[in-house]
Amino acid sequence: MAGVRLDERGYVAVNDRLETSAADVWAVGECAGSPQFTHVSFDDFRIIRDNLAGGDRSTRGRLVPYCMFTDPPLGRVGLSETEARSQGVAVRVARLPILSVLRSRTISETRGFMKALVEADGDRIVGFAMLGAEAGEVVAVVQTAMSAGMPYTGLREAILTHPTMAEGLSALFSNVPTNS
Numbered sequence: 001m002a003g004v005r006l007d008e009r010g011y012v013a014v015n016d017r018l019e020t021s022a023a024d025v026w027a028v029g030e031c032a033g034s035p036q037f038t039h040v041s042f043d044d045f046r047i048i049r050d051n052l053a054g055g056d057r058s059t060r061g062r063l064v065p066y067c068m069f070t071d072p073p074l075g076r077v078g079l080s081e082t083e084a085r086s087q088g089v090a091v092r093v094a095r096l097p098i099l100s101v102l103r104s105r106t107i108s109e110t111r112g113f114m115k116a117l118v119e120a121d122g123d124r125i126v127g128f129a130m131l132g133a134e135a136g137e138v139v140a141v142v143q144t145a146m147s148a149g150m151p152y153t154g155l156r157e158a159i160l161t162h163p164t165m166a167e168g169l170s171a172l173f174s175n176v177p178t179n180s
Contacts, residue, residue: 096171
C-alpha cells in the first residue's frame with residue numbers, strides 16, 4: 001500500500017493543494033473528486049505544477065463553469081438559485097428570454113433563456129445560466145467578469161459587439177431588480 005487514503009466517496013483524499021496522505025503524491029481530476037470536466041483536470045494539473053515550482057495555489061474558491069453541448073447548449077457558472085437559497089445567499093434574479101437577443105433571430109435559434117444572480121445588497125454577480133445558442137461562449141464572458149470582481153453594472157453598461165449572443169448580457173443585467 002502506498003499510504004494513499006480514500007475519502008468516504010471512494011476518491012483519493014486530497015487537501016486543497018491536491019496533496020494526498022502520502023508524501024510527494026498528488027491526485028488530479030476525477031480520482032481526486034474534482035468536478036468531472038477536462039478543463040478542471042487541466043486546472044488541477046496547473047495547481048500541482050505551480051506548487052511543485054514553489055507556488056502556493058489551491059482549489060479554494062475556484063469558479064468552475066460547465067457547458068452541456070445539447071441542442072440548444074446549457075451553460076452555467078457560479079451559484080444556481082437553489083444553491084444560493086441552501087447556502088443562505090440572498091440574491092436578486094434577472095431573466096431574459098433568448099428571443100430578446102437579436103442574434104438569436106439572425107441565426108434562427110430563439111429557444112432558451114439567460115438568468116443571472118446578483119447579490120441582494122451589492123453588485124457582485126454570484127451566478128449565471130444560459131440555455132441557448134453559443135451558451136459556452138457567453139458563460140466565459142460572465143465567468144471572466146466574475147473572476148475579475150466586476151460588478152454586474154460593468155456588463156450592463158458595456159458596448160458589446162452587435163449582433164452577438166453576448167450582446168444579450170447588457171439587456172439581461174438591465175433586468176436586475178433594484179436593491180430594496
